[in-house]
């Protein structure tokens with residue numbers, strides 16, 4: 001136990017002091033302790049320390065264990081409980097108080113140190129200060145952070161809206177104001193949890209969840225801005241993407257709700273637009289695809305059903321398409337082959353059907369190379385060995401950017417056509433040969449008939465003028481002559497028709513003096529009509545052109561034929577001849593008579609060859625070929641012959657012809673010949689010409705150079721003059737009264753000394769191809785009227801072997817009329833060819849002569865031309881003469 005003295009000492013120390021056993025039982029306490037607990041010392045001793053503390057038993061035991069662990073003073077604290085049950089938190093120190101002997105129990109001294117209490121207080125205050133500083137710093141940091149957050153919120157491009165837990169809006173940022181076009185003020189009274197629009201959008205349910213503490217992303221929704229701020233707003237609808245975040249305090253309370261919104265209207269509109277376009281595009285693509293499919297089906301159907309072959313190659317030049325017809329044509333299928341193998345694989349031959357095509361000849365390859373392929377012929381040798389002729393057309397295929405896509409060709413089978421063509425050609429050749437044979441035959445017959453006829457007519461004419469013939473016999477002679485002339489006309493007409501049918505009758509278009517031609521006709525026809533007691537009226541419009549371009553000879557022939565008929569078939573009344581312009585370049589011709597007319601049913605038939613209205617033939621009036629020839633000539637000249645007629649009253653034959661107005665004819669240049677060369681006897685020339693003006697003109701031309709001239713006004717006079725005067729040369733007009741030139745020539749030829757006499761025919765504009773009958777009639781050449789001096793002298797010179805004196809300045813030779821005739825010679829031809837020609841001409845072998853002319857056309861074009869011209873008129877005799885002359 002403690003020494004008494006120690007205890008007394010302890011009693012008086014002012015610090016409250018306790019001694020307890022290790023189990024906490026108080027065994028001693030001083031006054032200060034009793035006062036601290038506001039009790040008496042006795043109330044404390046013998047009681048457990050825990051009785052006077054507000055600490056739980058465990059805490060007290062723990063403290064006692066701490067103090068009993070060391071002999072040094074250790075600091076602790078107890079919550080002392082006063083009698084009024086108030087509690088003082090009091091710091092204390094305790095240490096183990098070891099007994100002097102082991103048998104004594106250990107005790108624990110506990111002193112409650114006031115100083116300790118202040119120290120603790122100070123420490124507390126210090127801690128408080130530290131805490132206050134820390135809190136102030138935290139607050140400052142919080143303020144900073146809040147400012148930063150506010151700035152961030154304000155600067156955020158996203159609209160941020162903060163709601164109180166009841167759903168009312170507390171704050172909005174600038175982006176929000178911009179997005180909704182309004183401010184916080186306008187939202188007063190609005191509660192997001194009651195928003196009908198959000199309700200309708202189904203957003204409200206989600207928002208409720210946020211207000212219950214869940215963070216959520218909202219599905220895209222559409223918001224009518226005008227509803228939000230109760231003001232109608234243009235472009236009121238907004239598309240919004242939103243996130244909701246609850247702000248929860250540490251103690252789990254909902255402080256506020258943050259709603260972050262993004263205006264995605266533009267994006268949505270764009271997306272919708274894109275969607276719209278996508279949809280539109282899809283529709284288009286679908287329509288296009290359907291159309292393409294339809295086209296493809298159509299193309300396939302066409303390709304496989306057309307009879308033409310279609311072949312294509314791709315951009316690499318590899319075969320890419322054979323339609324059904326192509327496969328059938330080749331007899332083998334399509335293979336993907338390069339161009340160099342096409343010809344050999346598919347046996348593409350040249351049109352000769354033998355030679356294999358080179359790559360550059362193959363139509364598809366040519367098309368692929370961009371060359372034009374139009375109806376190129378080739379032959380396909382089929383797999384079975386048979387051959388097809390085809391025509392190929394094709395082209396290169398390019399896209400819109402000009403990029404090569406390949407090529408395509410079509411093949412049209414012309415095998416049958418070619419076969420038919422060959423047959424036609426053979427038939428044509430046969431027909432032509434037959435036609436030629438007919439022409440040769442006709443020429444031959446006409447020649448054979450003409451010769452005796454000439455004699456018959458010539459002698460008949462002589463008999464007619466022979467005084468010794470009794471009058472009653474003369475009638476028989478007249479019959480002979482009339483029948484002979486009829487036969488001659490018939491032969492001429494048949495020849496003309498055969499010429500037209502053989503396509504040999506051609507127009508010779510040149511400038512001619514229309515007024516002179518019409519005047520001449522008027523003067524010729526007028527007297528003939530008068531002889532028959534008919535009146536003749538010619539009415540020429542003053543608007544007629546003087547000179548025209550046309551075929552004068554044919555026109556004259558047509559008009560003469562129609563006049564001939566008009567006079568023939570009119571017994572009483574008149575013949576009216578009208579010519580007037582129809583259009584700018586067309587002239588109208590009309591011959592009207594008051595004759596017997598033509599019945600309707602015969603109007604068409606009269607144009608048929610050999611058709612004559614009953615009885616005409618028997619009367620020997622014409623051949624029945626006149627109108628047929630006339631109609632053909634008119635149509636050859638570009639017109640159409642029409643007839644209007646009333647039986648018993650008369651007929652009108654009319655036609656219109658294109659006759660273009662022309663400039664004046666070139667003036668006849670004075671000849672270069674000025675006279676006969678010296679030491680030549682003056683040639684005696686008989687000039688038979690009924691036109692006295694013309695007669696005078698030619699006579700003067702002849703006399704001027706020293707010829708002796710006798711004249712006759714008709715054929716009969718000419719025959720007589722020939723007999724009495726024996727001229728060296730006769731110039732014979734063809735159309736003359738009493739006896740025409742043909743007949744006169746024929747008569748002279750039949751007289752002794754007349755056979756070889758040079759006779760030149762004077763003709764009004766006779767065409768090359770009509771020289772035949774003139775020459776066949778017995779004349780040696782012809783001179784066109786109006787007579788040109790050059791031509792006259794040149795022909796005379798040739799016939800009589802004359803030499804002339806010429807003027808000093810010769811004119812341009814090329815301008816001399818008749819130049820062509822001076823060079824009519826075949827001397828340039830090799831002798832052998834001339835001999836062949838002569839042989840063929842002698843037997844009138846037209847085709848043989850034609851063949852020779854064709855062979856000569858390259859090396860001897862002039863000579864070939866001469867031969868062809870002679871042939872066209874069956875002038876075998878002239879040809880024969882030319883061949884022999886040059887021998």
Ligand code: ADP
Nearest residue numbers: 565566569606612613616622623624625626627
């Ligand atoms: P032809 O040589 O017989 O005159 P055409 O061919 O010239 O032959 O005429 C055929 C027929 O048309 C004549 O036979 C004649 O009956 C009839 N014909 C032609 N012209 C006339 C006309 N002007 N008036 C009456 N009949 C005509």
